[in-house]
Amino acid sequence: MGMPNAYKVANEMINDKMRESDRYDDFMKIKDADVVIVSGCYDHIQNVFKAADMKYGLTPPVGLDKVQINPEQTIFINCPGKITNLGIRKISHFVNEGGFLFTTDWALTNVIEKAFPGYIKYNNKPTRDEVVKVEIVGNDPFLSTLIENRDNPLWWLEGSSYPIEVINHDNVEILVKSSEIRNKYGQSPVFVTFPYGKGKVYHMISHFYLQRSEVRDSRGVKSGSFYASEKLKMNSAKKNKYASMVDSDTNVAEVESAYTSTAIINKILFDKKKSWFKRNG
Known part of the structure; x- marks a missing residue:
């Protein structure tokens, strides 16, 4: 089943990885997070939530005009993010009051540049359809638990993805970058974040629900269960679980890419939960 199976395996791996940590x-507290997903015709973040068996509400872009949102929520906006001017104002107010927002690809111009001008922008150099190597920047405690230095995550750039140019270098933090994107399109950011008022904004190049990956070496073509054996402290029960869970046509490259994107979703929800506890004690 390729990527759909890869996301299922990646979610189980993250659960096991967190069981190994403190x-x-x-x-587990993020499993009941209050999440609203704005649908899009190009990205399908809700599929990642389905694979993780996590709750969410789904609304079309125009639905933001009427739906009740509050700063305790996290909103994910799928590409292209064509929401109304009223929706833009609501999103800006939502984040300013403490809400967390995550957007992908063309939402950079359709949402971020309109609702939060002066932080990041599209550099007007659209990408080709290709897969690039990415790397984690800094030492984020949550991401570092899940994604280690030895990992080799890849990210799919769909045709005409929008490279991210940072304008406000003092406030924008780059969490994931790619030297391959920088060399080809002039900018390295893959996943960035910045504070706005009491809340936080996250944006990512290309689409969050990856529909393909790419095999670059002999490791990448191995069964996805091999990646589980690399990442986890294996015993016979885990070996049997992943041997039966991983489809015969699901490889390491696919599971590793799915694992990276699933880890990022969990990082955002983990940050939101920490923010809530900080404000409410």
């Missing part, structure tokens, strides 16, 4: 109890 963050598992905190991690």
